[in-house]
Amino acid sequence: MINHTANSRRLLLVGGLGTTDLSGKVPRPGLLMLRQALRQSGHDAVIANYSTSLMGRLYPADLVSRSAAIFERSVKPLFLDGKKPLRHPLLAARSLLDIRELKVLAGEQAAVEKNVVAEIGREIVDRVRTERFDAVGFSLFFGGSTVASIRLAESLRAAEPSLPIIFGGPQTTHFSETIFQVTGAPTALVLGEGEQAIVGIAEIIDRLKAGRLDDLSRIPNVVFKNENGRLIATARSRLPNNDWLRLSADAYEEPDFEGVMRYAFIETSRGCPWLCNFCSQPLLSGKLRYLKPAESIVNEMAALNQRFGLTHFELVGSSTPPWQAAEIARALLARGLGDKFSWVAFMRGRDQDTGERDPFKLMDELKRAGAGALFFGAEAADDATLKLMGKKESVADVKTMMLAAGKAGLATMASFIYPYPGMPANEADLIIEFLKAVQPLSAPAQALGLYPGTDSANRANEIGCEIVYPDPHDQKLARAGLKAAATMNSPEVLKYLLTYPLILSLPMRFWPPLPWKIDGQDFSEYVGAVNKLQRRIAELGVLSGFSHSHYLISQVLKTSPRELAAKMFYLSLTGDPKATAGIIEEFNAQATGG
Ligand code: B12
Numbered sequence: 398m399i400n401h402t403a404n405s406r407r408l409l410l411v412g413g414l415g416t417t418d419l420s421g422k423v424p425r426p427g428l429l430m431l432r433q434a435l436r437q438s439g440h441d442a443v444i445a446n447y448s449t450s451l452m453g454r455l456y457p458a459d460l461v462s463r464s465a466a467i468f469e470r471s472v473k474p475l476f477l478d479g480k481k482p483l484r485h486p487l488l489a490a491r492s493l494l495d496i497r498e499l500k501v502l503a504g505e506q507a508a509v510e511k512n513v514v515a516e517i518g519r520e521i522v523d524r525v526r527t528e529r530f531d532a533v534g535f536s537l538f539f540g541g542s543t544v545a546s547i548r549l550a551e552s553l554r555a556a557e558p559s560l561p562i563i564f565g566g567p568q569t570t571h572f573s574e575t576i577f578q579v580t581g582a583p584t585a586l587v588l589g590e591g592e593q594a595i596v597g598i599a600e601i602i603d604r605l606k607a608g609r610l611d612d613l614s615r616i617p618n619v620v621f622k623n624e625n626g627r628l629i630a631t632a633r634s635r636l637p638n639n640d641w642l643r644l645s646a647d648a649y650e651e652p653d654f655e656g657v658m659r660y661a662f663i664e665t666s667r668g669c670p671w672l673c674n675f676c677s678q679p680l681l682s683g684k685l686r687y688l689k690p691a692e693s694i695v696n697e698m699a700a701l702n703q704r705f706g707l708t709h710f711e712l713v714g715s716s717t718p719p720w721q722a723a724e725i726a727r728a729l730l731a732r733g734l735g736d737k738f739s740w741v742a743f744m745r746g747r748d749q750d751t752g753e754r755d756p757f758k759l760m761d762e763l764k765r766a767g768a769g770a771l772f773f774g775a776e777a778a779d780d781a782t783l784k785l786m787g788k789k790e791s792v793a794d795v796k797t798m799m800l801a802a803g804k805a806g807l808a809t810m811a812s813f814i815y816p817y818p819g820m821p822a823n824e825a826d827l828i829i830e831f832l833k834a835v836q837p838l839s840a841p842a843q844a845l846g847l848y849p850g851t852d853s854a855n856r857a858n859e860i861g862c863e864i865v866y867p868d869p870h871d872q873k874l875a876r877a878g879l880k881a882a883a884t885m886n887s888p889e890v891l892k893y894l895l896t897y898p899l900i901l902s903l904p905m906r907f908w909p910p911l912p913w914k915i916d917g918q919d920f921s922e923y924v925g926a927v928n929k930l931q932r933r934i935a936e937l938g939v940l941s942g943f944s945h946s947h948y949l950i951s952q953v954l955k956t957s958p959r960e961l962a963a964k965m966f967y968l969s970l971t972g973d974p975k976a977t978a979g980i981i982e983e984f985n986a987q988a989t990g991g
């Protein structure tokens with residue numbers, strides 16, 4: 398309940414910028430939690446979720462019809478219908494021209510996006526003035542959302558010099574110093590969990606407006622430039638468990654579903670004790686895992702069903718421990734909700750006390766309680782590489798769980814980091830053998846991504862990832878010994894990564910190169926290796942870019958995963974706003990009821 402007083406503050410929280418596939422067209426749980434924290438402290442917030450509302454402007458009809466034609470003429474026959482270029486020379490020649498045309502289209506699309514972001518900047522300035530917001534917060538994820546947030550914040554800063562502007566989301570933890578090097582727009586960054594900090598900030602808004610930034614030093618999880626221009630980072634603090642449960646119990650409201658799919662992410666854990674070397678999670682939400690009791694999770698599902706008719710849920714957090722999943726399943730079954738809800742989750746092969754449970758019984762129980770798909774971060778198909786990654790589980794652990802899940806009738810996904818430095822030369826063969834044994838629905842494979850601050854990034858050169866300057870001129874200077882060798886702390890590398898545009902509409906080989914080598918292979922070489930592995934995966938009849946969220950969507954749409962994967966291929970290439978809106982409408986018509 399909102400308990401407004403004269404000191405009540407109202408914030409605008411902006412999220413959903415940048416491109417996402419269908420699974421991102423949902424309410425943003427992070428922003429809902431911040432709004433709830435503000436409300437329960439007597440303040441308020443309005444969420445601007447741009448994940449679908451901008452599509453019509455970002456993808457004008459002319460660009461959509463040109464890319465749709467390329468899809469029909471070249472992409473579909475070659476990539477979806479499996480026509481071999483050698484046997485179809487005309488198609489092969491046409492597709493070379495079309496690839497060139499796609500690059501031109503990507504350039505035109507980037508120019509449109511730049512203009513749209515400038516327009517949104519003006520609209521946000523107007524909103525702040527007419528609706529009298531006291532501060533604006535932006536949610537920064539890797540890729541386009543970061544670039545757009547920085548541009549929007551700069552427009553706002555120019556128009557409203559004293560307005561508090563706050564950046565949060567995963568990127569602030571990885572790039573706090575770099576953000577302040579790139580832009581002077583934000584008043585403060587919030588690292589990791591944002592609930593406590595945003596309330597603290599709301600309490601001192603007048604002082605922030607008056608330029609009294611030093612007051613931020615009393616607020617946890619914040620980085621800011623103090624009145625003398627020094628960067629100050631306050632102590633990190635975890636949101637107490639009880640507050641987390643209280644805030645997540647009732648975070649949604651009807652307008653949150655406007656234009657997006659009516660399904661919900663339900664947080665099951667925060668923090669992760671497994672500390673895999675490449676993963677952001679422990680840095681973002683802590684090394685100690687807080688688990689939400691099964692009863693609270695089922696209460697959330699039931700309340701979302703009662704209030705909004707939702708029947709589909711994705712469990713998010715670090716990864717649901719199998720025993721927690723079993724407790725959720727039992728709680729659902731005990732309340733007679735087993736056949737009412739469908740849900741999907743991330744899972745590890747081994748977690749605390751997994752060994753004490755019969756995986757086949759566990760998976761049966763999950764299936765009876767409405768589980769549809771489980772996503773395993775398998776990462777590698779040999780134990781030595783898993784050890785290098787610090788995964789603390791074996792290939793056999795993952796295999797057993799996945800086989801049990803498959804036997805129970807659950808769809809499974811196994812994702813791989815390929816290549817990973819130090820992996821054996823026959824890793825691709827091992828992955829293929831693993832997939833033949835496990836027969837998952839999907840097996841996404843991606844080269845190692847380095848997030849600043851993670852163990853893999855800190856030890857990049859040592860583990861076999863040579864960092865290279867993004868700019869070829871700097872590379873030449875470094876090779877000639879005229880510039881220090883690049884590291885993950887080089888400002889050039891950090892700035893490049895902070896503003897790296899994820900071009901989800903094009904295959905990875907058309908993305909700007911990542912600034913590191915893997916075991917001596919440069920970007921184009923390892924992207925080539927990933928493509929080769931993906932082709933081998935496809936030959937097994939296993940999908941490659943399909944997640945548990947996509948499975949959930951396909952179930953609701955009563956479409957086969959393969960058909961949905963083909964539709965998503967089309968959507969990611971064209972951005973087609975009408976087709977996207979049609980799918981969302983169809984999803985919402987089918988999903989609710991219950
Ligand atoms: C669900 C999910 C998605 C969903 C929705 C993401 C979303 N934007 O909400 C989808 C499928 C779209 C998605 C896409 C991607 N994701 Co994702 N995703 C997740 C996942 C599993 C759960 C996120 C979640 O709901 N958490 C619960 C909520 C409560 O937390 P939260 O969103 O982080 O918000 C809290 C804080 O970040 C902070 N905060 C957030 N915004 C703001 C704003 C302000 C002003 C403030 C003060 C604070 C603040 O406060 C919130 C409350 O505590 C996480 C892993 C995880 N456990 O967090 C990965 C994760 C966030 N994703 C990740 C990645 C890499 C991606 C992609 C780049 C993948 C890709 N290659 O396409 C894209 C990015 C697309 C985009 N523009 O959003 C990384 C983040 C890396 C990074 N630096 O951005 C994570 C951490 C996974 C991992 N371990 O590597 N993702």
Ligand code: SF4
Nearest residue numbers: 669671672673676715
């Ligand atoms: S990969 Fe999964 S298990 Fe490992 S640290 Fe990240 S969230 Fe935890």
